[in-house]
Amino acid sequence: MSAQSSYPRTGQAGPAGSPGAAEPAGPGARQRRPVTKGLRLAQVACGVGLAYAAVSVYWALGGTWLLDTVGGTLEQQGRTGNPGIILAVCAAAALKVIGAIVPLAAVGVTSGQATIAGRRRVRLRVLAWLEAAILTIYGLVLTVAGLLVQSGAITPAASADRRALAWHAYLWDPWFLLWGVLVAAALARSRQPGAARTARGR
Numbered sequence: 001m002s003a004q005s006s007y008p009r010t011g012q013a014g015p016a017g018s019p020g021a022a023e024p025a026g027p028g029a030r031q032r033r034p035v036t037k038g039l040r041l042a043q044v045a046c047g048v049g050l051a052y053a054a055v056s057v058y059w060a061l062g063g064t065w066l067l068d069t070v071g072g073t074l075e076q077q078g079r080t081g082n083p084g085i086i087l088a089v090c091a092a093a094a095l096k097v098i099g100a101i102v103p104l105a106a107v108g109v110t111s112g113q114a115t116i117a118g119r120r121r122v123r124l125r126v127l128a129w130l131e132a133a134i135l136t137i138y139g140l141v142l143t144v145a146g147l148l149v150q151s152g153a154i155t156p157a158a159s160a161d162r163r164a165l166a167w168h169a170y171l172w173d174p175w176f177l178l179w180g181v182l183v184a185a186a187l188a189r190s191r192q193p194g195a196a197r198t199a200r201g202r
Helices: 039-060 072-080 083-106 119-151 162-189 194-201
Strands: none
Touching: 039 083, 039 162, 072 083, 083 119, 083 162, 119 162
């Protein structure tokens, strides 16, 4: 009789730890997913956006803490419960939540850690880049203007709310700037090499 081959037949798993051993398959098998580049930055950006949205939700529900730090119509009408202002604040909160989630999807991650491929991912990245540009430019311009006011380089109107101006210069406007920079950094970090995109397009 001929000796049986020591190599496993096709479809059979080899000894554990051997170079040719097959990975176990099935629902109970542990699956390793590669960490998407830029994921951590996108998660931080999401947290920053959701925190900002939480502030808007708090004010929309009737909260008044720190409301005097924004000044203007929002403070005055917000304290009286003006329906129009409440609706505007709710809309702002919804936009912030969407803006917080978009970067996560744009770097190729959903709630199930699954990669988003194809045209959908391209559209999400374009939307996220647009978001990053708006947040960064808006936050940068207002932060610089606010800091110039605080430094005395620009003299505010006599009727200006100096407390609100300070809070905008040191917190509310830089918050937008930080959010935008984080989104841009996450997108740049997760950008795919041009060679890989070219290879996939062939």
